[in-house]
Amino acid sequence: MKIMLTLLLSALCAFAFEIGNGKSLILTLDDSHGVLELNDRNITVLPHPLYPKKGIAIIPIDYHEHPHLINAQWTTPDETIALEFNVTSATYPTEVITVDHAKVSPPPEVLERIALEKAEAEAIYNHITPKRYWNKPFIRPIDSITTSQYGSARTYNGVLKSYHGGVDFRAKTPLPILASNDGVVVLVKERYYAGGTVIIDHGEGVYSCYFHLSQFNVKVGDPVIQGQNIALSGATGRITGPHLHFGFMLQGIQSDPIEFMAQIETLFTQSRIMVYNSKKSPIL
Numbered sequence: 001m002k003i004m005l006t007l008l009l010s011a012l013c014a015f016a017f018e019i020g021n022g023k024s025l026i027l028t029l030d031d032s033h034g035v036l037e038l039n040d041r042n043i044t045v046l047p048h049p050l051y052p053k054k055g056i057a058i059i060p061i062d063y064h065e066h067p068h069l070i071n072a073q074w075t076t077p078d079e080t081i082a083l084e085f086n087v088t089s090a091t092y093p094t095e096v097i098t099v100d101h102a103k104v105s106p107p108p109e110v111l112e113r114i115a116l117e118k119a120e121a122e123a124i125y126n127h128i129t130p131k132r133y134w135n136k137p138f139i140r141p142i143d144s145i146t147t148s149q150y151g152s153a154r155t156y157n158g159v160l161k162s163y164h165g166g167v168d169f170r171a172k173t174p175l176p177i178l179a180s181n182d183g184v185v186v187l188v189k190e191r192y193y194a195g196g197t198v199i200i201d202h203g204e205g206v207y208s209c210y211f212h213l214s215q216f217n218v219k220v221g222d223p224v225i226q227g228q229n230i231a232l233s234g235a236t237g238r239i240t241g242p243h244l245h246f247g248f249m250l251q252g253i254q255s256d257p258i259e260f261m262a263q264i265e266t267l268f269t270q271s272r273i274m275v276y277n278s279k280k281s282p283i284l
């Protein structure tokens with residue numbers, strides 16, 4: 001039995017953590033301090049929501065990243081530990097969409113508006129509030145089927161324009177949209193592409209986004225609690241029909257919302273948590 005356990009641990013030691021492009025990985029660590037240094041950025045280790053002496057690191061990978069190996073270091077107050085992350089190519093479908101010509105090639109008079117809206121959103125997403133507002137798993141903002149998943153490569157009127165940065169929920173008639181978790185409202189606005197938009201700051205670089213809304217029930221600065229009715233769904237912005245677009249930004253990176261929520265839920269539901277410990281081996 002002891003030999004089997006040793007073999008299992010040596011197999012696990014050789015394991016590089018895998019993360020698909022557009023996905024995120026939430027790593028549980030045996031210390032709630034320190035910084036994870038990746039090639040191009042540093043990620044602060046945060047306390048685990050249930051076991052505050054343990055840590056979590058939320059590692060989002062941009063959709064446009066190609067497969068490669070990231071050699072990372074986790075620097076705790078006591079030591080530095082090497083970690084490997086293998087960025088893999090996730091599989092996403094292609095969607096062909098036909099919309100009003102002006103929404104694909106916007107007229108010159110709206111280009112400044114689009115640029116300002118983009119800069120405003122980026123400034124919000126890149127700000128990391130050093131506080132956690134939530135203490136339970138995130139919920140879906142509407143009880144409905146999904147009609148388009150995150151990551152689909154999108155061709156608008158025959159031209160490949162973008163990928164789908166969130167998940168779409170069916171909402172044929174205006175329906176209440178619920179806050180996915182506790183937080184503070186940081187943007188309420190009618191935008192060119194996203195239409196009626198609400199963005200909620202959940203702290204620590206986590207933002208949830210709700211697009212194409214027809215009515216707002218909150219304003220900037222409002223604290224919200226999970227399940228609060230923040231808006232009504234609609235069909236505003238670049239859209240083929242009424243629905244809710246729901247997304248997450250993690251440390252300024254657009255990430256698969258369904259996968260992110262599932263990983264957060266796991267932090268609360270696993271009876272025995274898997275921890276990456278400072279002896280360089282995952283333990284159960």
Ligand SMILES: [Zn+2]
Pocket residue numbers: 148164165166167168244245246
């Ligand atoms: Zn969408």
